[in-house]
Amino acid sequence: MDKILIQVVSVVSAAFSLAIAGFAAANAQGKATSSALEALARQPEAKNSITQALIVGLAIIESIALYALLIAIVLIFANPFVK
Amino acid sequence: MIQIGDHVKWSFLTLSFNVDTIISSIFVSLIIVFLALLAKIFLLKKAKTISSSQAFLEVFYLFSANIVTGVMGEKGKKYVPFVSTLFIFILFSNIFGLMPITEIEELFFGKIIHRIIFLESPTYDLNTTVALAICSFFAVQYYGIKANGLKYFKRFISPNFLFLPLNLLEELSRPMSLAIRLFGNAFGKAAILAIFVSLVVFPIFYPVPIMALGLFIAFLQAYIFSLLTSFYIYSAVSEEGH
Numbered sequence: 001m002d003k004i005l006i007q008v009v010s011v012v013s014a015a016f017s018l019a020i021a022g023f024a025a026a027n028a029q030g031k032a033t034s035s036a037l038e039a040l041a042r043q044p045e046a047k048n049s050i051t052q053a054l055i056v057g058l059a060i061i062e063s064i065a066l067y068a069l070l071i072a073i074v075l076i077f078a079n080p081f082v083k
Numbered sequence: 084m085i086q087i088g089d090h091v092k093w094s095f096l097t098l099s100f101n102v103d104t105i106i107s108s109i110f111v112s113l114i115i116v117f118l119a120l121l122a123k124i125f126l127l128k129k130a131k132t133i134s135s136s137q138a139f140l141e142v143f144y145l146f147s148a149n150i151v152t153g154v155m156g157e158k159g160k161k162y163v164p165f166v167s168t169l170f171i172f173i174l175f176s177n178i179f180g181l182m183p184i185t186e187i188e189e190l191f192f193g194k195i196i197h198r199i200i201f202l203e204s205p206t207y208d209l210n211t212t213v214a215l216a217i218c219s220f221f222a223v224q225y226y227g228i229k230a231n232g233l234k235y236f237k238r239f240i241s242p243n244f245l246f247l248p249l250n251l252l253e254e255l256s257r258p259m260s261l262a263i264r265l266f267g268n269a270f271g272k273a274a275i276l277a278i279f280v281s282l283v284v285f286p287i288f289y290p291v292p293i294m295a296l297g298l299f300i301a302f303l304q305a306y307i308f309s310l311l312t313s314f315y316i317y318s319a320v321s322e323e324g325h
Contacts, residue, residue: 048153052153052154052310055306055307055310056307056310056311056314059264059307059310059311060260062264063260063263063264066260066263066264066267066268067260067263069267069270069271070263070267073270
């Protein structure tokens with residue numbers, strides 16, 4: 001009974017962790033992209049450096065969502081509390 | 084249906100190896116070596132008329148070399164071989180995982196679903212991506228020490244020695260995030276494909292848009308991995324530390 005409760009809680013919390021992290025990461029990526037587009041519209045000649053900075057920033061923001069994915073994977077497939 | 088540790092295991096003296104990952108990475112390496120040999124034999128250094136394959140390869144080389152030289156300018160030319168190798172290996176191994184080979188039927192919660200077996204991409208295993216990230220980590224330290232000597236270690240205690248744990252944490256979280264980013268994207272693509280395929284009865288043209296998205300992700304992740312590596316190399320070899 002205890003084990004089943006732990007499994008249910010870990011599946012629900014895995015889903016919630018991905019949902020919240022996905023929400024935050026999508027919000028941040030949208031903000032970064034919109035300001036990069038504004039900068040691009042103001043200075044079209046700086047396209048290369050803006051694109052590079054944008055891609056690096058997006059990759060670093062995305063790693064937050066991926067940490068949440070890692071936690072969700074550990075909770076579902078390799079849960080340390082269910083032996 | 085889709086499992087993380089779903090690899091063919093082979094154990095040897097208390098060590099266990101994921102045989103399918105090893106075989107597929109050897110295959111990817113053989114493909115790259117074969118293409119490189121073809122390029123070396125058939126491409127000309129001074130051609131009067133440029134054939135289309137030569138033009139394609141020149142554009143490809145310029146793109147992969149520009150990853151470093153775009154970040155650090157002309158002096159980044161000596162880091163082109165390492166970063167381009169990372170780029171080409173990750174690109175080929177990501178694309179390798181998009182090749183469907185067979186289709187099986189499977190019972191899933193009392194319902195028959197179809198499942199397409201794809202070739203095993205080397206980056207679908209966390210061990211491969213961690214190995215690549217460790218390569219990048221040690222290469223950054225090596226290039227930094229080679230460029231700056233013992234002054235390189237000053238960047239760990241800048242602005243003062245109180246920041247030593249923070250700097251160490253930053254340095255160590257880089258390979259971790261590189262590895263997890265690459266593995267998470269490969270895994271996410273595989274999971275989406277598996278779920279998409281299992282939705283319909285006869286999946287033949289249906290998963291093609293997701294596979295196109297997978298091609299895009301494959302390219303983008305290889306680009307990001309090598310671009311971040313060249314950023315780290317740049318911050319290690321530049322004089323002022325950060």
